[in-house]
Amino acid sequence: MNRIQTLYKSIIGKKVIAAVTGLILFGFLLGHVAGNLKVFTGSNDQGIPHIDEYGQFLKVAGEPLLPAGALLWSARLVLLASVILHITVVVQLAMLSAEARPVSYVKSKKKAASLAALWMMFSGSVIAGFIVFHILHFTTGTIQLGEFEHGYVYNNLRSSFSNPFVAGGYIFVMVVIGVHLNHGVWSMFQTLGIDNPDRNKFLRTASTAVTMAIILGFIAVPASFLFGLMPEAANYAHDLLTGH
Amino acid sequence: MLTLDPKIPVSPIEDAWTFHKNNNLRLVGPKNRPKYKVIVVGSGLAGASAAASMGAMGYNVECFCFQDSPRRAHSIAAQGGINASKNYRNDGDSTWRLFYDTQKGGDYRAREKNVYRLAELSTSIIDQAVSQGVPFAREYGGKLANRSFGGVLVERTFYCRGETGQQLLLGAYSALEEQIAAKKVKMHTRHEMLDLVVVDGRSRGIVVRNLETGEITSHAADAVVLATGGYGNVFYLSTNAKGCNVTANFRAYRKGAGFANPCFTQIHPTSIPASGDYQSKLTLMSESLRNDGRIWVPRDADEKRAPKDIPEKDRYYYLEERYPRFGNLVPRDVAARNAKDVCDQGLGVGPTGYGVYLDFAAAIEEKGIDAVKSKYANLFEMYQRITDDDPVETPMRIYPAVHYTMGGLWVDYNLMTNVPGLYAIGESNFADHGANRLGASSLMQCLADGYFIIPVTIGDYLSRHESGDITTDHPAFKETETAVRERVNKLMAVKGTRSAQSFHRELGKIMWEHCGISRNKESLEEGLRKIPALREEFWRDLKLPGDPAELNQSLEHAGRVLDFLDFGELMCRDALLRDESCGCHFREEHQTPEGEAERNDEDYAFVSVFEYKGEGTEPELNKEPLSFDALPLAARNYKT
Amino acid sequence: MRIKLHVWRQSSRSDKGHMESYELDNVVEEMSFLEMMDTLNEKLTVEGKEPVAFDHDCREGVCGMCSMVINGEAHGPKSKTTTCQLYMRHFDDGAEIFIEPWRASAFPVVRDLVVDRSAFDRIIQAGGYVSNHSGPKPDPNSIPIEPNIAETALDAATCIGCGACVAACPNGSAMLFTSAKASHLGLLPQGQPERFDRAKSMVSQMESEGFGSCRNYAECEAQCPKGISIAFIGRLNSDFLKASLVEPIDRRGDMKAQ
Ligand SMILES: Cc1cc2nc3c(=O)[nH]c(=O)nc-3n(C[C@H](O)[C@H](O)[C@H](O)COP(=O)(O)OP(=O)(O)OC[C@H]3O[C@@H](n4cnc5c(N)ncnc54)[C@H](O)[C@@H]3O)c2cc1C
Ligand code: HEM
Ligand code: SF4
Numbered sequence A: 001m002n003r004i005q006t007l008y009k010s011i012i013g014k015k016v017i018a019a020v021t022g023l024i025l026f027g028f029l030l031g032h033v034a035g036n037l038k039v040f041t042g043s044n045d046q047g048i049p050h051i052d053e054y055g056q057f058l059k060v061a062g063e064p065l066l067p068a069g070a071l072l073w074s075a076r077l078v079l080l081a082s083v084i085l086h087i088t089v090v091v092q093l094a095m096l097s098a099e100a101r102p103v104s105y106v107k108s109k110k111k112a113a114s115l116a117a118l119w120m121m122f123s124g125s126v127i128a129g130f131i132v133f134h135i136l137h138f139t140t141g142t143i144q145l146g147e148f149e150h151g152y153v154y155n156n157l158r159s160s161f162s163n164p165f166v167a168g169g170y171i172f173v174m175v176v177i178g179v180h181l182n183h184g185v186w187s188m189f190q191t192l193g194i195d196n197p198d199r200n201k202f203l204r205t206a207s208t209a210v211t212m213a214i215i216l217g218f219i220a221v222p223a224s225f226l227f228g229l230m231p232e233a234a235n236y237a238h239d240l241l242t243g244h
Numbered sequence B: 001m002l003t004l005d006p007k008i009p010v011s012p013i014e015d016a017w018t019f020h021k022n023n024n025l026r027l028v029g030p031k032n033r034p035k036y037k038v039i040v041v042g043s044g045l046a047g048a049s050a051a052a053s054m055g056a057m058g059y060n061v062e063c064f065c066f067q068d069s070p071r072r073a074h075s076i077a078a079q080g081g082i083n084a085s086k087n088y089r090n091d092g093d094s095t096w097r098l099f100y101d102t103q104k105g106g107d108y109r110a111r112e113k114n115v116y117r118l119a120e121l122s123t124s125i126i127d128q129a130v131s132q133g134v135p136f137a138r139e140y141g142g143k144l145a146n147r148s149f150g151g152v153l154v155e156r157t158f159y160c161r162g163e164t165g166q167q168l169l170l171g172a173y174s175a176l177e178e179q180i181a182a183k184k185v186k187m188h189t190r191h192e193m194l195d196l197v198v199v200d201g202r203s204r205g206i207v208v209r210n211l212e213t214g215e216i217t218s219h220a221a222d223a224v225v226l227a228t229g230g231y232g233n234v235f236y237l238s239t240n241a242k243g244c245n246v247t248a249n250f251r252a253y254r255k256g257a258g259f260a261n262p263c264f265t266q267i268h269p270t271s272i273p274a275s276g277d278y279q280s281k282l283t284l285m286s287e288s289l290r291n292d293g294r295i296w297v298p299r300d301a302d303e304k305r306a307p308k309d310i311p312e313k314d315r316y317y318y319l320e321e322r323y324p325r326f327g328n329l330v331p332r333d334v335a336a337r338n339a340k341d342v343c344d345q346g347l348g349v350g351p352t353g354y355g356v357y358l359d360f361a362a363a364i365e366e367k368g369i370d371a372v373k374s375k376y377a378n379l380f381e382m383y384q385r386i387t388d389d390d391p392v393e394t395p396m397r398i399y400p401a402v403h404y405t406m407g408g409l410w411v412d413y414n415l416m417t418n419v420p421g422l423y424a425i426g427e428s429n430f431a432d433h434g435a436n437r438l439g440a441s442s443l444m445q446c447l448a449d450g451y452f453i454i455p456v457t458i459g460d461y462l463s464r465h466e467s468g469d470i471t472t473d474h475p476a477f478k479e480t481e482t483a484v485r486e487r488v489n490k491l492m493a494v495k496g497t498r499s500a501q502s503f504h505r506e507l508g509k510i511m512w513e514h515c516g517i518s519r520n521k522e523s524l525e526e527g528l529r530k531i532p533a534l535r536e537e538f539w540r541d542l543k544l545p546g547d548p549a550e551l552n553q554s555l556e557h558a559g560r561v562l563d564f565l566d567f568g569e570l571m572c573r574d575a576l577l578r579d580e581s582c583g584c585h586f587r588e589e590h591q592t593p594e595g596e597a598e599r600n601d602e603d604y605a606f607v608s609v610f611e612y613k614g615e616g617t618e619p620e621l622n623k624e625p626l627s628f629d630a631l632p633l634a635a636r637n638y639k640t
Numbered sequence C: 001m002r003i004k005l006h007v008w009r010q011s012s013r014s015d016k017g018h019m020e021s022y023e024l025d026n027v028v029e030e031m032s033f034l035e036m037m038d039t040l041n042e043k044l045t046v047e048g049k050e051p052v053a054f055d056h057d058c059r060e061g062v063c064g065m066c067s068m069v070i071n072g073e074a075h076g077p078k079s080k081t082t083t084c085q086l087y088m089r090h091f092d093d094g095a096e097i098f099i100e101p102w103r104a105s106a107f108p109v110v111r112d113l114v115v116d117r118s119a120f121d122r123i124i125q126a127g128g129y130v131s132n133h134s135g136p137k138p139d140p141n142s143i144p145i146e147p148n149i150a151e152t153a154l155d156a157a158t159c160i161g162c163g164a165c166v167a168a169c170p171n172g173s174a175m176l177f178t179s180a181k182a183s184h185l186g187l188l189p190q191g192q193p194e195r196f197d198r199a200k201s202m203v204s205q206m207e208s209e210g211f212g213s214c215r216n217y218a219e220c221e222a223q224c225p226k227g228i229s230i231a232f233i234g235r236l237n238s239d240f241l242k243a244s245l246v247e248p249i250d251r252r253g254d255m256k257a258q
């Protein structure tokens, strides 16, 4: 614990925390996109869309070993902690940097820094805002941008994303996430001291490739609904899903 | 008359240093060392290594330099390498041979036993540097690599690409920083020594100007070590860093220290030629290039073709033709004089006509482009950056430039000047290189002085004196401080029209013309007339903008130029009095029919030591006779 | 050539400073950038104005003294080149050139273009050395070093301590400099005993000097006149992590059996 504290106090340590929490969030995104793709796999023989089943599965995963929802909530806690930590350290680091460079140049020019790298704070802020919005939209249904009913994931998506502004907004944010990750994933390797000239090319290509794959996967969902490529789902009774 | 006791140990040369340490030198015990304060002025190889070593021993050391960090001393710029007689190549090298080469290279104008000690310590320097983490070049098996360097027949030069000085200095600097962190050494950066304080004939401290605030303060000590480098910048254009100066040495000279062999200046044969009047310094191309480059000029003065298109028969490989045995590897002075000679004949190349080709075509053909490039990568890059030409495509153009000054404060075998308690080490003393320095030997000398000699010899002096028996309250400090302030104010008060820079440039031209590659009586006498005239104008027409109580680079420069003006005169005087040719000191009156330097051992086998006699009075020449017991005098001959 | 200069002028640490403009018409292509500055200063001196203070010494790209941000780039537009090695042929006739000092709170401006870089020395004091005394040492060939490793160490040791990396970094980070020194020693056998302590103490000194945090922009590498690679930053990160998380703190403490 002592070690973690000292690590946290140092600027490299803070970066490492950004990297590790970034990695956790990145892992979440991977899982999330894999789950999302179930939108495209259709329905089971009872007419329940796979994505709805999947949503339900997440709620009960871990049963009977653990009480229902325990796993989901633990995961949510870890993610929440990660997001908070990630934001805390990057904000702290950004403040340090602002102090370290209080006067800017009259004329300034960059030789190497990519826009993605320079705009991490911006892309991150968009993501942060989006996370809140996204939860209020599809998880709690607090923000109503179409018809919403708990558990009917497919229909909720279909209803919201038929609105071009909602779909467009989501697509835009996904691109922003992609930009964040394009620098973020490679940066993580560098921060953890995993990158070196031997692997640099591979790690950079791989980071971009994986990021692209994730983002295209995410974008596919709103885009497909928007362009009317997705069939209407059958109406089914809610207890069919929960088994009650 | 100065008392010049060289304190040479009476013992066979092979074990003179050991004998001296065992029998002649007193030591200071570890408990007493912290009580002694030693000031080291300079943080180059000599100063940093000395300060670090003495700090580690426990002395209370204060170190000064005028740059913003000790790591920036001029030593950082040395490119080629450092000699050591390790004999890793099994090519017959030995302490004796390095001694022989150095003494012969110096044309027998150095003190034998000093030179032998230098050769003896050379191997320990490499060991020391490696233990600090200096990343010398290695061979495939992981052992240290060597290359050969101008004027010798063995491969004994250790190197780090073309940045040997940088790596050695970073090693010494890191050792110094270790001692600074340990609070054994206190570092004063951006401080310039402007005078020496002498009390009762002993050196007791210095007066410095804080270059940032203009504050002038005194520092007292039990001993003062000057490691302030060389004074090649008296020529304005030289390969030295812009800040190199003679001020510290010259101030010490004015306070009674003898100045030895001031006219011995090494002209380096391979530097990039000047391109115009605005030129501020000359860039050296390491001499190691001569290992693979062939030097030539067109045979025809009217040659118009591009160098590549000139066929072999129309090329004059003048060094290979004139000196078949050593060819392009003749000693520096020989190479330099021959370059000047062919250019004076009108065969020179480049826009100014003062340049010769250094051609790598043959080496590239023989060894392959990659082998040549890997050896000289950063030198080629440097050349291309400056001239816009790629040496792989077209031959380099080179010309001699002032590079190193063998002269310096006179010191005895313990590296102490004739002022008790005042030491001079590194390039700032005169000791080991005679009338000419062998390539890659200066780094060696600076580090031998700093790591191994001064830490031992200084104890002998200190142990004979009470520690800490003086403070800056002593009137001598106040007096010197006042004198320094007055000088600053006097400079500020001239209020003429010309910058210090313009005077420096003009002095440089005078020195190059009258006291340069080759010298003669008339020309030296003319120089001796021109310099005082210029100094007079300096005092009449100098313009110094700004405030002396602030960072004021014009003022710093003016102070240095003023000392150069006085010193330039001393140089010409020495060159005039030394009526022989030896090493790099080439008096046109004394040459063989083939144009070789002709030494006069009968009359001039001595060290010229000048004694300050007051403003406007001619300095007095003192002589330290040299004896040649171990290595009998022989004429230098690089022809066969 | 004719050029227009905009130069930062500041008379002391406490002065606010401002940009001032000058015109020069006697510039030639073969001049180095600093020779152009000399020309400007000569002109200012003769006109009775104060010349521009700037640091310089070797003028051949090794002492690390020169330090100008030229048109927004540390050491100017040519890569792997110090200010003193930059030539006017890299500028067009009629060019407008902005010259500013290194900007970082750890490098306070002393006057005009001169900054105080003593923070770098203190980082070295924190551990940028192999603890050592002068005296007899083992023969270097008794510890062979793979040439590739020696060369990589030399790549790192090539750093001239100019501070361009800090000046170039939008975060004012000194990671490139610090990592170059730590890696130089950390790669060599001589530097092993202190390797992990060195990483920790140099980084902590770097922090207390007020340098910012590295965000992997690689701007430092691009503007470093010696092309020092950010690979060394990765190395230092990794050494620092090992030092903080893995290396035993209490190697020699008591132990009991269960
Ligand atoms: C371009 C070049 C290449 C070279 N290459 C080689 C080579 O390959 N091999 C070799 O053996 N030699 C080489 N030499 C020679 C060698 O580099 C120098 O002789 C040697 O480095 C001098 O070291 P030093 O410690 O005596 O002085 P310097 O390194 O010059 O240090 C002088 C120190 O004194 C300080 N100082 C000076 N005056 C004052 C003052 N008034 N007040 C306060 N501080 C002061 C400076 O700040 C500095 O710290 C080369 C020289 C040049 C110019
Ligand atoms: C899905 C959510 C997110 C993921 C997957 C993610 C991923 C990452 C990764 C992998 C890094 C690289 C870490 C490193 O190099 O050390 C990173 C850096 C960064 N992230 Fe995020 N991040 C996310 C959300 C956010 C949020 C909400 C912010 C809010 C401000 C943010 C701001 C930043 C910043 C500023 C950096 C750069 C840190 C630095 O280099 O110093 N990120 N992110
Ligand atoms: S890493 Fe490069 S930019 Fe930074 S101090 Fe070293 S040489 Fe200068």
Ligand code: FES
Pocket: C055, C056, C057, C058, C059, C060, C061, C062, C063, C064, C065, C066, C082, C083, C084, C085
């Ligand atoms: S003046 Fe030395 S690096 Fe530029």
